[in-house]
Amino acid sequence: MTNCKITILPANKRVTVPKGTVLLQAIQQAGVHIESACGGQGVCGQCRVKIEEGRYNTETTTQLSGQECAQGMCLACLTLVEGDLTVSIPRLADWEKAQILEGEGGVTLELGHWQINPALKKVHLKLPPPSLDDNLSDYERLRRELHRRGFPDRHLHCELPFLQKLGQVARQHHWEVTVTLIQSDTVVDLIEIEGGDVSQHRFGLAIDVGTTSVVVHLVDLVTGKTIDVASSYNAQAACGDDVITRIIYSQKADGLIRLQKLVIDTINRLIEEVSSKHRIDFQRIDSIVAAGNTTMTQLLLGIDPRYLRQDPYIPTANSFPMIRAAEVGLRVNSHASIYCMPCVSSYVGGDITAGVLRSEIYKQEPLTMFIDIGTNGEIVLGNKDWLVAASCSAGPAFEGGGVKCGMRATSGAIEQVRIDAATFEPTVRVIGQGKPVGICGSGIIDGLAQMLMAGIINRKGKIYTDLGHERIRVADGIPEYVLIWAKDSATETDIVLNEVDIDNVMRAKGAIYAGFRTLLIEVGLNFDVVERFLIAGGLGNFLNIESAVAIGLLPDIPQERFKYIGNSSVIGAYLALVSAELREESERIANSMTNMELSVSPAFMEEYLSALFLPHTDLSAFPSMREKLEQEYS
Numbered sequence: 001m002t003n004c005k006i007t008i009l010p011a012n013k014r015v016t017v018p019k020g021t022v023l024l025q026a027i028q029q030a031g032v033h034i035e036s037a038c039g040g041q042g043v044c045g046q047c048r049v050k051i052e053e054g055r056y057n058t059e060t061t062t063q064l065s066g067q068e069c070a071q072g073m074c075l076a077c078l079t080l081v082e083g084d085l086t087v088s089i090p091r092l093a094d095w096e097k098a099q100i101l102e103g104e105g106g107v108t109l110e111l112g113h114w115q116i117n118p119a120l121k122k123v124h125l126k127l128p129p130p131s132l133d134d135n136l137s138d139y140e141r142l143r144r145e146l147h148r149r150g151f152p153d154r155h156l157h158c159e160l161p162f163l164q165k166l167g168q169v170a171r172q173h174h175w176e177v178t179v180t181l182i183q184s185d186t187v188v189d190l191i192e193i194e195g196g197d198v199s200q201h202r203f204g205l206a207i208d209v210g211t212t213s214v215v216v217h218l219v220d221l222v223t224g225k226t227i228d229v230a231s232s233y234n235a236q237a238a239c240g241d242d243v244i245t246r247i248i249y250s251q252k253a254d255g256l257i258r259l260q261k262l263v264i265d266t267i268n269r270l271i272e273e274v275s276s277k278h279r280i281d282f283q284r285i286d287s288i289v290a291a292g293n294t295t296m297t298q299l300l301l302g303i304d305p306r307y308l309r310q311d312p313y314i315p316t317a318n319s320f321p322m323i324r325a326a327e328v329g330l331r332v333n334s335h336a337s338i339y340c341m342p343c344v345s346s347y348v349g350g351d352i353t354a355g356v357l358r359s360e361i362y363k364q365e366p367l368t369m370f371i372d373i374g375t376n377g378e379i380v381l382g383n384k385d386w387l388v389a390a391s392c393s394a395g396p397a398f399e400g401g402g403v404k405c406g407m408r409a410t411s412g413a414i415e416q417v418r419i420d421a422a423t424f425e426p427t428v429r430v431i432g433q434g435k436p437v438g439i440c441g442s443g444i445i446d447g448l449a450q451m452l453m454a455g456i457i458n459r460k461g462k463i464y465t466d467l468g469h470e471r472i473r474v475a476d477g478i479p480e481y482v483l484i485w486a487k488d489s490a491t492e493t494d495i496v497l498n499e500v501d502i503d504n505v506m507r508a509k510g511a512i513y514a515g516f517r518t519l520l521i522e523v524g525l526n527f528d529v530v531e532r533f534l535i536a537g538g539l540g541n542f543l544n545i546e547s548a549v550a551i552g553l554l555p556d557i558p559q560e561r562f563k564y565i566g567n568s569s570v571i572g573a574y575l576a577l578v579s580a581e582l583r584e585e586s587e588r589i590a591n592s593m594t595n596m597e598l599s600v601s602p603a604f605m606e607e608y609l610s611a612l613f614l615p616h617t618d619l620s621a622f623p624s625m626r627e628k629l630e631q632e633y634s
């Protein structure tokens with residue numbers, strides 16, 4: 001078999017692959033993170049590369065303009081390596097400079113009336129040495145002491161490796177030992193025995209396993225303080241941006257194994273980062289709480305997720321047994337346990353349960369809508385008396401997918417757009433302040449709102465091509481607005497928003513808004529009675545509320561009702577890590593949430609179609625936009 005050498009610029013990484021390898025795989029194999037929202041299906045257009053030299057074979061695609069093809073651009077997922085190649089990636093996913101919401105690091109959170117009381121405990125014991133008068137076995141001796149310390153004897157349980165160590169450790173350390181145990185309502189699991197007193201060395205991890213990013217909090221379980229936080233993009237993104245693409249990928253040969261390995265590798269890298277920085281032996285980490293959506297949780301545990309997208313959409317489990325970290329390959333103490341935050345349904349996961357735990361809406365009076373917008377929109381509505389939950393598929397538009405110049409919120413992404421209505425000239429803010437590379441979710445929402453307000457597009461999202469301005473043009477038959485000229489962009493190509501992009505964003509925002517409305521309709525309410533609107537998740541924090549209302553993504557209600565609550569998933573996981581009571585509370589929350597299947601609600605499609613306008617078909621629902629737009633279209 002002929003091998004080919006691939007050189008990847010600007011990272012200048014090299015990899016050797018067999019002739020006929022898909023270029024996207026070769027680039028990923030070289031450890032270069034390239035945007036690939038659709039997981040290599042040739043539909044997102046994000047994996048574009050420029051072939052500097054060498055032999056290749058590529059399929060034609062509508063994702064690239066004639067000009068781009070003439071410049072040697074191609075989609076890496078549609079290109080086969082035919083010989084040695086040098087390729088450059090104009091839109092590199094700079095994961096190191098990503099805007100990832102890490103939660104509230106470095107603080108001990110307010111636990112209300114709950115105490116720092118982790119389910120995992122280390123108990124220091126001085127056992128009386130055996131004698132002819134006190135001749136209980138080692139295990140009975142230990143149980144007797146634990147019983148004296150308040151652990152019910154009938155609940156105590158251990159596995160064989162514990163017994164195999166017990167006799168030797170106890171004698172070597174003159175019967176002074178530390179026992180690590182995990183306590184629940186009905187069982188006290190003895191998981192480790194060590195010599196001497198190491199009861200003050202207890203560390204745990206709270207992890208948000210997001211579809212896009214992973215956040216790890218290293219927590220001192222004695223004080224409850226977060227020692228450090230680390231985050232990164234989820235390396236599974238190489239297999240697609242959204243959960244559906246990942247589920248499809250999991251069905252390939254070794255797909256599930258690869259997806260599990262990628263997320264475990266991501267977490268292990270972050271564990272290494274925080275533990276080595278603080279010189280904490282990873283063997284001292286013995287408790288983990290992970291919060292993720294249902295797909296991410298199943299992939300983390302290596303559970304086949306295929307049934308999540310097959311009618312009637314039933315997950316393998318909503319509540320997960322405690323498992324050993326070693327079973328999934330996490331680099332911590334091999335006895336460490338992982339608790340996964342309980343899910344509600346196939347598309348309302350443990351991250352939402354964690355968010356509800358964090359936001360405390362389940363114990364407060366005001367009627368609250370909690371939302372998390374990403375590739376899916378998850379919604380919880382309720383208060384201390386009742387909670388309903390639903391989800392709707394938004395697609396990857398808010399993560400930059402399905403948008404020609406879209407990208408994640410990393411260095412070089414346009415995150416804010418203003419357009420002068422008189423001159424049509426834009427002003428943008430770029431993450432990292434360098435030359436722009438593309439446009440991320442918050443920039444896309446801003447851009448759309450500004451184009452509407454400036455009269456560049458109509459309420460159907462169609463561009464007025466007769467405005468006689470050089471920024472408004474038709475390229476390859478598709479009307480577009482040039483946000484950044486090639487000379488000012490890092491990619492040396494124009495950064496545009498075109499009608500296809502706008503259409504994708506309108507469908508995404510339409511699905512989310514229809515989700516809000518349908519959930520309210522199902523419980524016989526409307527936006528007027530929603531007293532608080534809590535926005536969680538990555539996009540939420542960088543979202544301009546005014547722009548989101550202008551395009552009809554968010555309802556037109558008084559601005560003071562909106563509140564960002566950041567990465568509530570990781571904070572909820574933190575709470576369940578440091579408090580056994582809050583861990584049990586999270587089980588109760590998940591069990592108490594009624595899941596609504598929006599797709600079977602007759603109202604959903606009607607609401608969705610009504611929401612496919614800017615901001616909405618019914619302008620009376622958007623009074624703050626009404627006057628402006630009625631002037632525009634009168």
Ligand code: FES
Binds near residue numbers: 039044
């Ligand atoms: S078009 Fe290549 S990964 Fe999406």
